[in-house]
Amino acid sequence: MSTKTLITGASTGIGAVYADRFARRGQDLVLVARDVARMEALAQRLRAATGVAIEILPADLTHDADIERVAARLREDVSIGTLVNNAGAGLGGSFADHAAAAIARLITLNTTSLALLAHAAASRFATQQRGAIVNIASVVGLMPEFANSVYGATKAFAIFLSQGLAFELGPKGVYVQAVLPAATRTELWERAGADLATLPPMMEAGDLVDAAMAGFDAREAITIPALPDAGLWDAYQAARLAMLPGFSNTQAAARYRR
Helix, strand or coil, X not given: CCCEEEEEXXXXXXXXXXXXXXXXXXXXXXXXXXXXXXXXXXXXXXXXXXCCCEEEEECCCCCHHHXXXXXXXXXXXXXXXXXXXXXXXCCCCCHHHCCXXXXXXXXXXXXXXXXHHHHHHXXXXXXXXXXXXXXXXXXXXXXXXXCCHHHHHHHHHHHHHHHXXXXXXXXXXXXXXXXXXXXXXXXXXXXXCCCHHHCCCCEEHHHHHHHHHHHHHCCCCEECCCCCCHHHHHHHHHHXXXXXXXXXXXXXCHHHCC
């Protein structure tokens, strides 16, 4: 039985590069996105280059029925051994100016679909005691100062969920990785309404995914390709862990008592 990788948001950008990299590793693919024409063109190219089997699974992951259809595939197809939860979008402008419907769509795509697809995969992977879940988050999930509050909050969710799942699923043989891109050259910016002429230099999607795959091979729980000094993340984690004993206190800290 061959091992497959299911990739969401696979029609372009980071998802399409992941498809290329896993195909070149001999992985059969299930590509999930809305744009069937783009996925077909990608699949045709990768089949010719690598000989792997590629299936197209059209889905709009802002729709409950489509999320459930992809989740069912993850639960039922025992040949899928890796999930790359890449589908996502941004939302330009200030929080107060966003339409409520746009906020709801973004949360559904960036958090609800990510969690439900991870759950569908995890339930089977844990039973099989193997498998990998890759969640594409963002450094913005660590940057409230960036003033992209809804997008950043969804990415903070992806980071926290990934860390929690790593603790839960790691002992059951399931690897969970959160990838935190910094600014990466994809269509997300234009779709979010950004002025492309004002954007700063960005990492290329190929370089981002190659770094993420190196982290995947090293079984990193958190991969931040743009961060030069990994010790800074270690220090961040150490500071967080140092607070944990205080959280169990039954009395308020002295500074809050009169």
